[in-house]
Amino acid sequence: MTKKQKKVLIRIIIAFLLLVVLHFVPVKGWLSLVLYLVPYFVIGYDILKKAFKGILNRQVFDENFLMAVATVGAIILGEYTEGVAVMLFYQIGELFQSYAVGKSRRNISELMDIRPDYANIEKDGKLEKVDPDEVEVGSIIVVKPGEKIPIDGIVEYGTTTLNTAALTGESLPRDAKEGDEVISGCINMTGLIKIKTTKEFGDSTVSKILDLVENSSSKKSRSENFITKFARYYTPAVCYGALALAVLPPIVSLIIGFDPAWNQWIYRALTFLVISCPCALVISIPLSFFAGIGGASKEGVLVKGSNYLEALSEAKYIVFDKTGTLTKGVFEVAGIHDAVIPEDKLLEYAAYAESFSSHPISRSLCKAYGKEIDQTRVSDVNEISGEGVTAVVDGTSVAAGNIKLMKRLGIECKECGNVGTVVHVAVNGSYAGHILISDQLKQHTKQALEELKKLGMKKLVMLTGDAKRVAESVAKEVGVTDVYSELLPADKVSKVEELLEKKPAKEKLVFVGDGINDAPVLSRADIGIAMGALGSDAAIEAADIVLMDDDPLKISKAIHISKKCIRIVYENIYFAIGIKIICLVLGALGIANMWAAIFADVGVMVIAVLNAIRALNAGK
Amino acid sequence: MKKTYKIEVDCANCANKMEEAAKKTAGVKDAVVNFMTLKMNVEFEDGADVKAVMQDVLKNCKKVEDDCEIYI
Numbered sequence: 001m002t003k004k005q006k007k008v009l010i011r012i013i014i015a016f017l018l019l020v021v022l023h024f025v026p027v028k029g030w031l032s033l034v035l036y037l038v039p040y041f042v043i044g045y046d047i048l049k050k051a052f053k054g055i056l057n058r059q060v061f062d063e064n065f066l067m068a069v070a071t072v073g074a075i076i077l078g079e080y081t082e083g084v085a086v087m088l089f090y091q092i093g094e095l096f097q098s099y100a101v102g103k104s105r106r107n108i109s110e111l112m113d114i115r116p117d118y119a120n121i122e123k124d125g126k127l128e129k130v131d132p133d134e135v136e137v138g139s140i141i142v143v144k145p146g147e148k149i150p151i152d153g154i155v156e157y158g159t160t161t162l163n164t165a166a167l168t169g170e171s172l173p174r175d176a177k178e179g180d181e182v183i184s185g186c187i188n189m190t191g192l193i194k195i196k197t198t199k200e201f202g203d204s205t206v207s208k209i210l211d212l213v214e215n216s217s218s219k220k221s222r223s224e225n226f227i228t229k230f231a232r233y234y235t236p237a238v239c240y241g242a243l244a245l246a247v248l249p250p251i252v253s254l255i256i257g258f259d260p261a262w263n264q265w266i267y268r269a270l271t272f273l274v275i276s277c278p279c280a281l282v283i284s285i286p287l288s289f290f291a292g293i294g295g296a297s298k299e300g301v302l303v304k305g306s307n308y309l310e311a312l313s314e315a316k317y318i319v320f321d322k323t324g325t326l327t328k329g330v331f332e333v334a335g336i337h338d339a340v341i342p343e344d345k346l347l348e349y350a351a352y353a354e355s356f357s358s359h360p361i362s363r364s365l366c367k368a369y370g371k372e373i374d375q376t377r378v379s380d381v382n383e384i385s386g387e388g389v390t391a392v393v394d395g396t397s398v399a400a401g402n403i404k405l406m407k408r409l410g411i412e413c414k415e416c417g418n419v420g421t422v423v424h425v426a427v428n429g430s431y432a433g434h435i436l437i438s439d440q441l442k443q444h445t446k447q448a449l450e451e452l453k454k455l456g457m458k459k460l461v462m463l464t465g466d467a468k469r470v471a472e473s474v475a476k477e478v479g480v481t482d483v484y485s486e487l488l489p490a491d492k493v494s495k496v497e498e499l500l501e502k503k504p505a506k507e508k509l510v511f512v513g514d515g516i517n518d519a520p521v522l523s524r525a526d527i528g529i530a531m532g533a534l535g536s537d538a539a540i541e542a543a544d545i546v547l548m549d550d551d552p553l554k555i556s557k558a559i560h561i562s563k564k565c566i567r568i569v570y571e572n573i574y575f576a577i578g579i580k581i582i583c584l585v586l587g588a589l590g591i592a593n594m595w596a597a598i599f600a601d602v603g604v605m606v607i608a609v610l611n612a613i614r615a616l617n618a619g620k
Numbered sequence: 621m622k623k624t625y626k627i628e629v630d631c632a633n634c635a636n637k638m639e640e641a642a643k644k645t646a647g648v649k650d651a652v653v654n655f656m657t658l659k660m661n662v663e664f665e666d667g668a669d670v671k672a673v674m675q676d677v678l679k680n681c682k683k684v685e686d687d688c689e690i691y692i
Binding site for chain 2: 050053054057059062063094097098101104105220228231277278279282283286287289290
């Protein structure tokens with residue numbers, strides 16, 4: 001608790017005790033009034049002061065003014081206890097609100113506690129801690145185990161394991177060795193490393209992310225704007241209602257010859273004023289969004305504004321870029337087929353034969369082989385461009401390449417039924433089998449698309465520049481509903497525009513890309529999601545929502561979070577407005593008294609705030 | 621030109637009122653107050669004297685909410 005909050009708490013306790021004591025003190029008349037004024041001023045002096053200043057500044061419908069009028073009115077009517085109690089509960093509500101908001105503010109900033117405080121620079125053999133802002137590009141910084149990497153750079157010395165959980169929500173550590181690029185915000189876990197910085201602190205990943213998160217809620221959602229507007233009309237409306245309630249029924253009664261019962265109607269009007277504060281709504285809606293965005297960033301999903309979180313909850317169409325989004329975007333050995341020799345032997349021969357080539361296919365073969373290549377075992381390498389390689393491995397002649405190569409060598413080979421690049425291998429002049437190399441689906445792609453279907457998406461569209469055959473086979477495998485292939489980058493924009501035109505405005509279209517070459521599409525879609533954005537500035541700029549790692553499951557997670565957050569927002573809107581309207585009606589009829597009114601006001605606010613904080617855990 | 625200022629304010633409704641007041645200040649094109657992060661983003665009119673405008677913004681905000689602060 002802050003000093004200010006503690007002071008209020010003490011005043012609340014004193015006023016409460018005084019009120020309880022006074023309840024049992026048998027005094028009547030003027031003395032009683034004087035005694036009750038003591039707790040009243042203890043608890044309400046600042047409200048009265050603010051109300052008075054408000055009048056001077058012509059801010060009539062300000063909640064301080066309303067509370068002042070309601071309580072002073074109650075005291076004039078002789079309802080001393082109620083007058084003091086309303087002020088007391090109002091203060092309790094305010095205290096609770098400020099405490100809860102402060103707490104969630106801290107919670108969320110702790111979540112994003114990735115700001116490095118210092119950088120270590122070696123000077124005359126000693127380490128010196130400096131402000132990361134002062135480190136120039138190209139400096140060597142030292143990061144010890146347990147420290148955060150302050151600035152993006154390249155490892156110059158040392159090997160270590162990095163914890164990226166704060167950035168990606170991914171708990172699996174990453175290895176880093178000399179020559180690897182590392183990004184700021186990761187925690188160095190095991191070994192001391194020296195990093196040559198490639199960026200200034202301000203341009204480093206960690207600064208970009210902090211900037212994005214801290215400025216996230218400057219774009220307000222429709223619900224927030226609705227509440228702001230609502231609050232602007234609600235309070236005056238209730239005040240005029242109160243005035244009418246205080247004056248009209250007594251006058252009508254007078255005219256038709258009944259007892260005007262002024263006291264009764266004024267009391268009811270004051271009850272109105274107590275309910276007139278829109279606090280519950282005004283605080284709980286932005287708090288829900290704030291907590292939702294905070295909860296999302298804990299999961300490695302950065303949302304640039306509450307408007308995007310709101311829009312995401314209405315997503316019905318998801319358009320994916322294929323390469324790098326649904327697939328890994330790197331070529332890998334997908335299978336070894338029709339092998340007449342042991343599969344690992346086949347792969348070994350192919351890897352050795354291709355070991356001198358720098359072609360991506362060759363590299364993926366070597367990677368799949370996995371062991372160190374001893375190039376002395378290979379001789380007579382002959383690379384035939386566009387066909388493949390022949391070589392002698394351990395004294396055995398090996399040919400690895402496509403059908404053309406096999407035909408040239410007069411070797412009969414088997415067709416592969418799968419989609420991808422096929423490397424046929426012949427050993428000693430006879431066919432030994434083939435290796436299928438293709439762009440691999442990400443581990444969770446299928447599962448992610450199933451989740452999205454469960455979340456009620458109408459269409460899952462895949463866009464790709466790849467050949468139709470490849471595209472359709474991938475589409476079938478992952479289960480997208482529509483696929484458009486052989487598209488140039490510009491075609492992707494027009495395809496998305498076409499889809500945007502066809503759909504109803506209420507159903508939002510999401511485009512998911514890896515941020516490479518698809519910035520125009522990202523900004524054209526209702527919501528652009530860039531994934532695997534760690535380190536890619538362009539993607540962070542262009543997208544509305546940034547997924548810190550490239551796991552497609554995060555898409556459904558983001559939508560899930562947005563839906564939960566919006567549900568909480570609507571719960572709060574309906575709940576708070578509903579209870580207030582019921583209390584207004586009951587108050588006007590004289591069924592709800594001032595006690596009920598203050599409980600409606602403070603109680604609703606407390607419940608709404610607690611409900612809003614739930615959004616923080618929406619990712620669970 | 622856009623600038624962000626740290627603010628101090630106690631209630632969400634007061635933050636909305638500050639936003640209104642800041643928007644109405646001459647020289648301010650648009651203003652957004654974020655109660656949750658306690659920040660005010662101000663977009664100035666072209667050629668506005670930022671310092672003078674911010675003084676006015678502060679004065680107008682104080683008018684609607686006595687208990688507020690903008691760290692200019």
